[in-house]
Amino acid sequence: MTVIDDISDVPAPDAPLAPLLEVRDLHVEFHTRDGVAKAVNGVNYSVNAGETLAVLGESGSGKSVSAQAVMGILDMPPARIPKGEILFQGRDMLKMSGEERRKIRGRKIAMIFQDALSSLNPVLSVGYQLGEMYRVHQGLSRKDAKAKAIELMDRVRIPAAKERVGDYPHQFSGGMRQRIMIAMALALEPELIIADEPTTALDVTVQAQVMDLLAELQREYNMGLILITHDLGVVADVADKIAVMYAGRIVEDAPVHDIYAKPAHPYTKGLLQSIPRLDQKGQELYAIKGLPPNLTRIPSGCAFNPRCPMAQDVCRTDVPALHPVGTARGSACHFWKETLGE
Amino acid sequence: MSESSLPKDPGAAAADAPVVEVAEAAAAKLADREPILQVRNLVKHFPLTQGIVVKRQIGAVKAVDGVSFDLHAGETLGIVGESGCGKSTVAKLLMSLEQATAGEVFYKGQDITKLSGRALKAVRRNIQMVFQDPYTSLNPRMTVGDIIGEPFDIHPEVAPKGDRRKRVEELLDVVGLNPEYINRYPHQFSGGQRQRIGIARGLALNPEIIICDEPVSALDVSVQAQVINLMEKLQDEFNLSYIFIAHDLSIVRHISDRVGVMYLGKMAEIGTDAEIYEHPTHPYTQALLSAVPVPDPEAREHRERIILSGDVPSPANPPSGCRFRTRCWKAEARCAEEEPLLAIPTRFAEVDTPARHESACHFAEEKDVVGAA
Numbered sequence: 001m002t003v004i005d006d007i008s009d010v011p012a013p014d015a016p017l018a019p020l021l022e023v024r025d026l027h028v029e030f031h032t033r034d035g036v037a038k039a040v041n042g043v044n045y046s047v048n049a050g051e052t053l054a055v056l057g058e059s060g061s062g063k064s065v066s067a068q069a070v071m072g073i074l075d076m077p078p079a080r081i082p083k084g085e086i087l088f089q090g091r092d093m094l095k096m097s098g099e100e101r102r103k104i105r106g107r108k109i110a111m112i113f114q115d116a117l118s119s120l121n122p123v124l125s126v127g128y129q130l131g132e133m134y135r136v137h138q139g140l141s142r143k144d145a146k147a148k149a150i151e152l153m154d155r156v157r158i159p160a161a162k163e164r165v166g167d168y169p170h171q172f173s174g175g176m177r178q179r180i181m182i183a184m185a186l187a188l189e190p191e192l193i194i195a196d197e198p199t200t201a202l203d204v205t206v207q208a209q210v211m212d213l214l215a216e217l218q219r220e221y222n223m224g225l226i227l228i229t230h231d232l233g234v235v236a237d238v239a240d241k242i243a244v245m246y247a248g249r250i251v252e253d254a255p256v257h258d259i260y261a262k263p264a265h266p267y268t269k270g271l272l273q274s275i276p277r278l279d280q281k282g283q284e285l286y287a288i289k290g291l292p293p294n295l296t297r298i299p300s301g302c303a304f305n306p307r308c309p310m311a312q313d314v315c316r317t318d319v320p321a322l323h324p325v326g327t328a329r330g331s332a333c334h335f336w337k338e339t340l341g342e
Numbered sequence: 343m344s345e346s347s348l349p350k351d352p353g354a355a356a357a358d359a360p361v362v363e364v365a366e367a368a369a370a371k372l373a374d375r376e377p378i379l380q381v382r383n384l385v386k387h388f389p390l391t392q393g394i395v396v397k398r399q400i401g402a403v404k405a406v407d408g409v410s411f412d413l414h415a416g417e418t419l420g421i422v423g424e425s426g427c428g429k430s431t432v433a434k435l436l437m438s439l440e441q442a443t444a445g446e447v448f449y450k451g452q453d454i455t456k457l458s459g460r461a462l463k464a465v466r467r468n469i470q471m472v473f474q475d476p477y478t479s480l481n482p483r484m485t486v487g488d489i490i491g492e493p494f495d496i497h498p499e500v501a502p503k504g505d506r507r508k509r510v511e512e513l514l515d516v517v518g519l520n521p522e523y524i525n526r527y528p529h530q531f532s533g534g535q536r537q538r539i540g541i542a543r544g545l546a547l548n549p550e551i552i553i554c555d556e557p558v559s560a561l562d563v564s565v566q567a568q569v570i571n572l573m574e575k576l577q578d579e580f581n582l583s584y585i586f587i588a589h590d591l592s593i594v595r596h597i598s599d600r601v602g603v604m605y606l607g608k609m610a611e612i613g614t615d616a617e618i619y620e621h622p623t624h625p626y627t628q629a630l631l632s633a634v635p636v637p638d639p640e641a642r643e644h645r646e647r648i649i650l651s652g653d654v655p656s657p658a659n660p661p662s663g664c665r666f667r668t669r670c671w672k673a674e675a676r677c678a679e680e681e682p683l684l685a686i687p688t689r690f691a692e693v694d695t696p697a698r699h700e701s702a703c704h705f706a707e708e709k710d711v712v713g714a715a
């Protein structure tokens with residue numbers, strides 16, 4: 001799907017027509033002792049400036065691996081990218097030199113990880129790590145970099161930033177560390193932020209603080225945001241559009257309102273049905289049967305077929321293409337019409 | 343569970359009248375029954391020490407600081423609250439895995455915090471636990487059969503040696519696993535299957551109470567529902583009482599008859615699920631509920647969110663008076679001076695309303711947070 005919907009939404013007058021980021025038919029595989037694990041099997045998505053794309057999927061569905069491929073931080077080997085394009089402002093990053101990619105990373109595209117504690121250096125003060133961004137990328141002096149670090153900490157609402165700039169990561173709470181990660185990602189005012197489960201390890205009240213902050217900063221800087229999550233609630237709260245992943249593929253993509261109102265893929269539908277609803281109390285929850293597939297042995301045809309209540313013979317033999325559903329949507333299901341229609 | 347199968351309309355005003363009846367009926371039913379577990383002023387302080395050779399106590403982490411509640415037979419009590427508020431510590435105290443600093447836990451009238459030896463062992467049989475992390479709570483070197491059958495080593499009277507294999511196979515079957523898997527190792531199972539193994543082990547001694555500490559938090563959405571359904575089925579089948587600790591508030595609501603909200607070692611509010619979710623009177627509960635993302639994009643514009651400022655204070659040095667006051671938007675001078683007790687607020691005492699349930703706030707009042715959704 002390369003639908004450039006809502007161009008009118010892009011506020012910058014000189015914004016190029018191409019999306020900020022466009023991933024086309026991306027494949028990533030890992031060579032393991034058990035065989036080749038096909039972690040990403042043809043992923044397509046795009047995001048514009050100021051837009052939030054949610055990538056939704058269960059653990060192991062390939063969300064992080066595809067994001068790491070975009071970011072250029074996959075270890076290769078064991079990973080390999082046999083196929084695909086990752087266009088940033090129209091240029092394929094997979095064809096760029098290492099030097100060129102490094103320049104984009106951090107400056108133009110920044111990433112926020114799930115586990116802030118393990119992605120911050122435990123033996124360096126938070127102020128030093130924030131300041132490093134400015135010293136390395138902008139050649140600022142130590143003093144100026146520290147001033148910038150304090151400014152950033154203020155920006156992400158760390159109380160008493162001036163006093164705490166010399167503190168180490170473990171001296172901050174989980175929510176504060178995640179805000180420091182956000183600060184670090186924002187340091188160079190990137191155009192795109194990839195946030196990989198940024199609030200999964202946090203309590204709901206802290207999650208609300210962090211998501212609130214992220215949304216505010218995104219608006220302010222008109223950044224593109226790719227939010228990776230497995231939480232259907234978080235997606236509904238912040239996303240403009242969703243790409244649902246299953247076994248390394250996008251099985252459905254759509255504007256956020258459409259998908260919640262009427263899913264066009266049985267997997268999405270199953271996920272939405274399995275959320276406990278008030279009027280179902282005391283009844284059995286809807287449960288998708290079975291388990292996500294082993295990526296070294298992805299089922300033939302539609303990867304979801306062993307778990308799908310609508311599967312027919314054709315599903316076991318033919319891989320469904322991402323059929324267009326209306327204008328800005330797609331569903332990788334042979335029976336998307338029936339799924340929508342029910 | 344049939345008494346709670348009444349449909350509940352989230353729409354605020356329209357739901358008011360019927361919900362009163364539902365809450366009343368449920369409360370009346372619970373009050374009739376003798377609680378199977380009565381927890382009174384339970385306290386657990388972990389000493390903070392300094393010095394390597396000569397250890398001096400310089401303070402204490404007040405992980406649980408005066409918690410009281412009842413659990414009835416066949417009931418599920420949900421416990422929610424932010425990380426570090428003392429949920430797991432309560433669970434460990436109930437299991438006698440930690441020694442209480444003060445307070446009582448009456449199991450059928452007998453204070454189990456004072457028991458030891460044979461008497462404790464006998465009680466323990468009836469209170470079992472299922473842990474959060476299906477990846478680390480099972481010994482990787484033991485077969486599934488040994489793991490599930492291990493409780494029989496301590497309580498051979500439940501299953502004599504010759505019967506054990508059959509009993510373990512039955513348990514595997516009960517939790518929906520193939521009994522032929524008895525000789526496999528934990529790593530050969532998925533997360534959801536491992537959680538089933540943990541549940542089978544919890545069931546081994548035919549307990550009356552199962553304490554579930556985040557039993558589905560580590561599982562994928564599609565697998566969570568399978569495990570929740572299994573737990574509800576087993577509850578009906580064996581008349582189990584559950585204490586269900588979790589941070590997913592919608593799952594807690596689905597499974598619980600009553601819900602307790604903890605904050606910094608204390609119970610802030612407790613009531614039936616409808617009372618807590620639709621008529622919360624404690625500001626912390628209100629903030630917690632308003633922070634839960636609603637899986638409906640249409641709700642975005644209509645929701646009022648209470649974004650709490652600041653972080654949870656350290657349990658080693660909790661605020662005076664009301665512990666929530668450093669983050670509470672309603673705090674007044676009185677909140678710093680006088681600790682609010684967990685009780686039915688006087689203003690609701692004489693009124694027939696679902697707001698009439700225990701809440702530890704000087705200024706308890708209703709605020710419709712979920713109704714907005």
Ligand SMILES: Nc1ncnc2c1ncn2[C@@H]1O[C@H](COP(=O)(O)OP(=O)(O)OP(=O)(O)O)[C@@H](O)[C@H]1O
Nearest residue numbers: 388403404405424425426427428429430431432657
């Ligand atoms: N053995 C211990 N020694 C010292 N402090 C402890 C110990 N066990 C727990 N604590 C502290 O007691 C408090 C309550 O911990 P507890 O594990 O009960 O929290 P919880 O509510 O289960 O949190 P979570 O949601 O993160 O599981 C925390 O501040 C914790 O650090």
Ligand SMILES: Nc1ncnc2c1ncn2[C@@H]1O[C@H](COP(=O)(O)OP(=O)(O)O)[C@@H](O)[C@H]1O
Nearest residue numbers: 030039058059060061062063064065066078295
């Ligand atoms: N370094 C690696 N070597 C082998 N397999 C890997 C590696 N990294 C990730 N994978 C596999 O790729 C698949 C997708 O992983 P990931 O993208 O992390 O999933 P998620 O959707 O949970 O973020 C998983 O099956 C994972 O085990």
Ligand code: SF4
Nearest residue numbers: 302305308315333334
């Ligand atoms: S293609 Fe077939 S198996 Fe796959 S989701 Fe559609 S109906 Fe189900």
Ligand code: SF4
Nearest residue numbers: 664667670677703704
């Ligand atoms: S007692 Fe005071 S500080 Fe505590 S919750 Fe009530 S209003 Fe807030």
Ligand SMILES: [Mg+2]
Nearest residue numbers: 063064065196
């Ligand atoms: Mg991941």
Ligand SMILES: [Mg+2]
Nearest residue numbers: 429430431555
């Ligand atoms: Mg815990």
